[in-house]
Amino acid sequence: MGVTWSQLFPPQPTFTEKNLPSQKGKVFIVTGGTSGVGFELANILFKAGGKVYIAARSKDKALKCIEKIKSTAQDDSSETGQLEFLHLELDDLSTIKASAEAFKSKEPKLDVLWNNAGVSLPPLGSKSKQGYELQMGINCLGAFLFTELLLPPLKAAAQNSPPGTVRVIWTSSQAIDNQPRPEIIMAEAVAPPQDQVRNYTISKIGNWFLASELAKQVGSSGIISVTQNPGNLNTELLRNAIWYKYAVYPILYKAIFGAYTELWAGLSPDVTMDNNGCYVLPWGRIHPSPSQDILRALKGTEDGGTGRAKEFREWCEKETSKYM
Template sequence: MGVVLSIINESFPPKSKFNVEDIPDLSGKVMIVTGANTGIGKETARALLAHNAKVYIATRNQGKAEEAIKELKEETGKEGIFLKLDLSDLNAIKSAAEEFSSKETELHVLFNNAGVMAPPIEQLTAQAYDLQFGTNVLGHFYFTKLLIPALLAGARSSPDGKARVVNTASSASLLVGGLDFNTFKDTPARKKRATIMLYAQSKLGNVLFSNELARRYGDQGIVSTSLNPGNLQSDIQRHLSTLEWLLINPFLYPAKYGALTHLWAGTSTEGVELGGKYLIPWARVGTANPVAQDAKLAADLWKWFEEQVENV
């Protein structure tokens, strides 16, 4: 019953007390938004640019990124910067981090927003991980790990002594009772799982990663939060069946609403106090899956992450 109530609370939020107009001037702040060419990421980038942040649009499709950058410049007068990032390929992630580091020494906010939902079960990452866990969780872990020096430098240069990492999860994270490490790569155990449940597992992984990042780096100035952005009209649903889409479509909100919780975590004064928290629509502190509070599981997951990227 607790899970049902939590999902209802997250699915039908009250009017937001935080709005885009509440974002402070972000001049001098360097930010990355993964998956910023569409959906929530694009709406997040739009608001950041409008408030004078320097925004890197991190996505794998340069054509779509350039279209988004052009549109956002026409609307805000500010130009985002394309950063080629394929989160389904560890080598490509390393190249993206190196490209960013060649241009910037500081990073003030990292929005780990990109993701994939319920793709065909045969789809894998370049290194043969489950596409959802490999992209949504491992990919963002590795990208974040490589950017830790820039985030620490960003924290040191900020008046409040903080840099922020905002990790996009989902209410689907409430639907699973743990992590099955045997399903992270292409195994018989993985093939037995419904692809939508592999998605839910990846979203729980996002929350566990975020909490462990807060434990490890919170005292060094990195504020790590995870969030459910809401049930939104987004490109992420492209793999759902027609029936699945018809069932959920009446309950979806425009993507601009989904950006509110990202922006609250990433830009507001209150945001610096949200380390280790799980946020829900619109711009509220919520209650995560109890499994996400399992410090041993989070530490084991972090250890697994490190083992996967050790020789990249």
């Protein structure tokens, strides 16, 4: 109950634009960077001198966001970086390789990938272009494929960076702490139940599974992979659940606070190789007491776990293999 309460009413953020070091020379991707948390995060990174690729579906919307961010920067600032648009449609696996290749044709390295984009509670029956339940298709399969395709520039950055400074950040939700069955049942991933809340929760548990599995895969290269709950926020993520937004409105925070969570996960020195694969809470803390069921799922059977995370990653790999 204490952890749930502290996610609803987090302590003040400790890592913000006010104490963020210069990010000059760093290259970042923020998926879903045209609104909400992604927009606020891109704004912070740009004003700290980073080169930020805003990965989104709409070029027109992205360019308007870029102009808005630039217009708020001080003309005489020596810290401002660069902003670029990167076309990305996470609901269509057949297009994601082209997006990754477009990035790699421009940049030899990638310092931090924020898998920020996602969808929550779309109308029941909503599907991706390949016919997957939409939340699974975007939040897990699309993000997994995009990340796998960007491992070469991430590893290139890690070769010339201190261990743990190159990172992949995944986005989960407090919903995973509030479920009586926090483990993913693969049957539900393959054949989604007629329950969008459950489907959303499955995708968010999946994000932690993918973060943990990637940490095992690339940790030896000095790369960190973690997932985070950005917080309860008043953003467009709730556009499909207006009833819920009104019900919890008194405890919703501005998007900037979610950006602080993601900023901490992506750049704080408090996240180290020793806690690779961890889960970050609002507005920048490591989860002190995750569900024991999830912790068992993160471990392989050889280590006394259920191997559920590995099973889920292998399923994602199989489903996306022809689009690699």
